[in-house]
Amino acid sequence: MAQEKDHQSKYVRYLLGEMSEAEQSAFEKDYLTDDQVFAELQMIETELIDLYVREELNAADSARFEQHYLNSPERRQRVEFARALQKTTNSVSAPSATRAMTAPQASSESWLRRFLTRLGNK
């Protein structure tokens, strides 16, 4: 599990521009070659955008996101889409889910938030 988290933290650091040149180059080669790595990168990117739009990133992460991530019109458009989607989901009430009493298991998003909190505290 720890290995998996460490692996995932790579994606976030890449998206926030916090990798060294060597690490970034290796990661770029990885996702260009491996479709699974690229799919995971895209999913974590979407989750990061959502956290930003929902104002669930701390101030430091938010600033890093704006400085590094929002550097292209295409990315800004993705953020605008996430904002529109958030507005829509907030205004729509979906069918309620059945609540089951099971032991909580950390989701990717909760992990992402904890990781970003740790980054912010450094």
Add this chain to the structure above:
Amino acid sequence: MEHAQVEINRSRKLAIRQRSQRDRDWSKICSDLINYGIAPENAILASLNTSRTHRWDQTTRTLYLEISRRFRLILPDSAPGLRPDSPLLPKSAAQREAAPVRAVASPAALLPEPSPCTDLTFPISDLLPRHRRSELTRDSLAALLAFLDPDPERAGAQYVRLQTKLTRFFQGRGCATAAELADETLNRAGFRLARGEQIRALTGYLYGVARNVLREFQAHHEKHFLPLEELSLREHPIVIPEALPELRGAEEKVETMLVCLEQCLSEMAADSRHLLLEYYQDERRARIEHRKMMAIRLGITLSTLRIRVWRIREALEREVSKRLCLSTLS
């Protein structure tokens, strides 16, 4: 004549983007002038060696110009967003009266004319040195597609996947024109294949080409694009970010996207729509718990649910983006 887009971004850097391919739609490379800098009605853009201004797109708030090699940015003296002590403002009240604000209501009003306002002249340059750019020919595209897969449909899908990955690469390296640079990378690979050269491992080769394109872009960009910060103090348009009307533009954009999104959602299969809307419900902890419940209810793992919803969302985002592009062009 060349088409170009002019942008003043949040950090007050002036960017000039040129259309790199005739068949690429404008919205792919457009950002807007009003959102990231000075409102167009307060900044008069005029080209020195041109017969006409091209077009002002109200929807995307982007100014398109037909220009030759240089253009001129004229900032009226009383433009909102300029500090009272801006060196651009006239020194006396008399000077101020002699420099009335110009409200630009239509592209026709953007024609260059003598003005008492400060004007800044910028060179226009290409994204890459002209001699380094590869034109996509029918032969090179065919060679690349044939190399990717003998089946044209699968080759096309593979081409799009590579283009997406390369675009992410250039975005990660801070290039605002990532899509054009990704195309350039693929064009070079196609050109090489069309000449009958051998490429053993395509992705490794593409990565090498992409690094070269990036280096050329960075070197050319630094040499030819003039950040406003590098101008002399007298020429520098000091902007108060709080006074800029960028929020107005942003709200309008979100509103347009919202309408399009709702339309696309209404046309989506009902089960996909419900899944998507339910997945994004709730706030923070409650949202996470809710997703766990959803996964249990559907009899799938949380990871499978995450992938399933992400795919639906990606398809929706692509559709919204496509329709927004079409509405911009029409």
